[in-house]
Amino acid sequence: MLxxxxxxxxxxxLELLAGSRRGLSLSEIARKLTLPKSTTHCLLVTLKSLCYVSSSESTGRYFVGLKLVDLGNQALRGLQLREQTISFLRSLQEATQLTVHLAILEHDDIVLLEKLKTAETRRIATWVGRRMDAHCTGVGKAILAHLPDADLHRCILExxxxxxxxxxxxxxxxLEQELERIRKQGFALDDEEDELGFxxxxxxxxxxxxxVAAVSVVGTLEQITADNLAALAVEAKTTAGAISRILKNRLQSGEPAGIEMATRP
Structure with missing residues (x-):
């Protein structure tokens, strides 16, 4: 295996530092991993420049950086949200007989947290963990429509x-006109804007x-038509509303709701 x-x-x-409460010196890291000091130093400089490692100026000891902590928290929040919503997502899939997605906005990208597949006549190229553009996906536009103006404009600019x-x-x-329409109707439609045929x-x-997130149903042009679009939108909105009530209740009771938007200050 390569x-x-x-x-x-x-x-x-990183694994070594994560298991150390007091941090470790350059010499200790090199010795424990049987690495040359020069190699260890270069690796630490790189990890520190990316904020995965921090160091104490007074002692010279190295610690796990806040960026690594943030990555762990993001993964945990994603797992929590999936656990809290999976029954609702399954009900939506059963009601619509379409593929269902759960997604969040992370660093201006849409990230799929869950995908429940159905017997697709054509397979859509999505998978858990896939990053997608927000402005051309249904889940992305549903989230963008409700961001604070400053976050929305920064996202578009960057x-x-x-x-x-x-x-x-x-x-x-x-896009602003589209997002205004989404806010009024309560749902977003991706009409072959990301992938043709879907x-x-x-x-x-x-x-x-x-x-904090969005839920969607996905299908081919034959599966989602002008005749059933309104009914499918009601199903998606009902599911999103039920999940929202769960998250709001958890927040009000002081429990972690499961996820925090990456765009929030």
Whole structure:
């Protein structure tokens, strides 16, 4: 099996530091991992520059950085949200007989936390963990529509509006008009804007402080049509509303709701 020795060594350092309460010196890390000091120093400099490792100026000891803690918290929150919503997602899949997605916005990208597949006539190229553009996906637009203006404009400025095909919204003015329509109707429609041949209907999920995720149903043009679009939108909104009530109740009772938006200050 192919491996990357430098990456393995870097991860070994992180694992070693994670198990140390007092931190470790350069010499201790090199000795414990049987690595040359020069190699260990280069790895630590790289990890520190990326905020995965921090160090004490007074003692020279190294510790796990806050970025690694943040990654762990994000993973945990994602797992919590999946656990809290899975029964609702299954009910939505059974009611619609369509593929169901649960997604969040993380660092301006949509990340799929869950996918419940059905017997697709055509297979959509999505999987748990996939990162997608927000402006051309149903789940993405459902979330963007409810972001604070400052976060929305920063997201557009930094991420841009890449065109996937002729249906993709690629101008800020058109996107703002679309997001206003989404806020009024309570759901978002991706009409072949991300991938040709597929439509997606998504509804936002709230936790009492703001939007935290979105749920959607996905199907081919034959599965989602003008005749059943409204009924499918009701199903998606009903599911999102039920999940939102659970998260709001948890927040009000002081329990962790499961996830915090990466865009929140």
């Amino acid at each position: 491996s990357v020795p430098g990456l393995e060594k870097g991860l070994s350092i 991420h841009g509006l890449p065109r996937h095909n002729e249906n993709t919204i690629a101008s800020e003015k058109r 439509r997606c209907i998504a509804a936002p999920i709230f936790d009492g402080e703001g939007v």
